[in-house]
Amino acid sequence: MRGEGATAQSAGEISDGGAGAPGAVPPPRGGSRRSRRLEGARTSRRGKRRVLRWVSSVLALLILGTAGAGYLYYRYLNGSIKTDALNLGETKLGGSKPNAFGQTPLNILLIGSDARNDEANQALGGATDTFDGPPLADVQMLLHLSADRSNMSVVSMPRDTLLMMPKCTEPNGKVHPASKGLVQTNQSLSRGGPGCTVAAWTELTKIPIDHFMMIDFKGVVSMADAIGGVPVCVEENVHSRTRDGKGSGLKLTKGTNIIQGEQALQWLRTRYGFEDGTDIGRTHAQHQYMNSLAREFRKNAKLSNPVKMNSLAQAAIDAMVVDPGLNKIDKLYDLSMELKKVPPGRITMTTMPWVYSTREEGRVEPEAGAAEAVFRMVREDVPLDFKGPGAPADGAPPSPGVSATPTPPAAPTTAPASAPAKIAVSVRNATSGKDGAQAKVKNRASDVAALLTGKGFTKATAETQTAGEDTTVVRFATDAQAADAAAVATALGLPATSVQKSTDVSGIVLFVGKDWRTGDAPAPPPPAPTSLPSSAHALNGDNDGACMPIQPGFTW
Secondary structure, three states: OOOHHHOOOOOOOOOOOOOOOOOOOOOOOOOOHHHHHHHHHHHHHHHHHHOOOOOOOHHHHHHHHHHHOOHHHHHHHHHHOEEOOOOOOOOOOOOOOOOOOOOOOEEEEEEEEOOOOOHHHHHHHOOHHHOOOOOOEEEEEEEEEOOOOOOEEEEEOOOOEEEEOOOEEOOOOOEEOOOOOEEEHHHHHHOOOHHHHHHHHHHHHOOOOOEEEEEOHHHHHHHHHHHOOEEEEEOOOEEOOOOOOOOOOOEEOOEEEEEOHHHHHHHHHOOOOEOOOOHHHHHHHHHHHHHHHHHHHHHOHHHHOHHHHHHHHHHHHHHOEEOHHHOOHHHHHHHHHHHOOOOHHHEEEEEOOEEEOOOOOOOEEEOOOHHHHHHHHHHOOOOOOOOOOOOOHHHOOOOOOOOOOOOOOOOOOOOOOOOHHHOOEEEEEOEOOOOOOOOOOOOHHHHHHHHHHHOOOOOEEEEEEEOEOOOOEEEEOOHHHHHHHHHHHHHHOOOHHHEEEOOOOOOEEEEEOOOOOOOOOOOOOOOOOOOOOHHHOOEEOOOOOOOEOEOOOOOO
């Protein structure tokens, strides 16, 4: 493993260009002194209304900071937004699907790159032997925004995680073959770019990833400067430096410290000195920093200043790479408006459940069962704080196959379902699964259509068209069909989350998935967990009492 100075151990890295950055665009001028004063007051009020209320990672904060205030000033930045392909893998899940109420969750992969491809990043990253080498995705966090926008979950993957890498094909046709053995997850970025990191997460989690945002070293420094400092806590004096010169160089006194600039980058990169000196401790420190950063954004009045926000936007745009779906300021603004709906108390930051690898010392692997349980909760839009609709009540597990039921919107009210005999439903054989690894079960659509007919759905018909789904779902096209689609699901004993609004169908279509290859009902999934494993190390966004334990031998 490369030393700490040789890898990017940061969580969100942003571009040089804090307040007063070259190229910053001042507020509009002109007109009378009174009109300018009135315009300034209106701008200030708009800025205050748009001061961002939350964030769960440095990368997400960049987007919110860029888009949340002074939006009209930043239109000119559209041409500066850098993009890269979303998914270079062969498994394409098609993005998140709407639920029965037409609400769609969002999954965004946040990537911190250790690229040392310019003087600023080289100076901050160190390790001269790695200059201009392939970048590594040393920070990877999946941000899940619930369909009803009531909660948010962030799942970090330690950079020392060992995974099988999928085949990735660059837009120019260059192919990176699938790995024949386990590979450290941060190497995904060097296999064609962020789209391969997205592909690796997709293969592991089966979660549809809608967007990614990637940022590099220098951004952390300029963002922390623009914010004016972030409070963090250590249980003892700490100095992250080993006898042979490894470590981030972070030096803090016991208790709460306000860090910014390069010191913020040191905090986010620190491994030696926190907890047991592994990447796991670094991940926990990153979570503490990001939650604290969120609180600072909410209460820091300086961010209502349009000039300050303009500098923040300039820094963010200069350092970011996003997928084509976020290639315009208005798209980033719309995203920020969705994200800020979540109160900080419903933001949960976690680490992917892990175990130490028995195959390679100092590395970790996803914990069998526990990691999949967390991924399943994200897939099914179950809140990781176990609050709200669909969460297990009083520690009791939900019924088999039942997960989060999203809160329906107040309006419009869904019309009552029609009588079964009046509901036209098509049945499609999707028993091969999304990966197509299994052969489709012959005549499965006809068998399930006959089952529906026996339950009174006499307009049920089997389609010759086939598909692939891991779980059985009922999709519908219009709001007027929602209640009828839900009636089909109820008749078959399917959970509420199996009912999805989709533009890919013209009516009500039942996709018989890999979970229902035989019998009169799908195989029920295991009960959803009622708590997260200890290795997930969940941290709530309102928790301002977190303090990092210090590794023996690194105090002063």
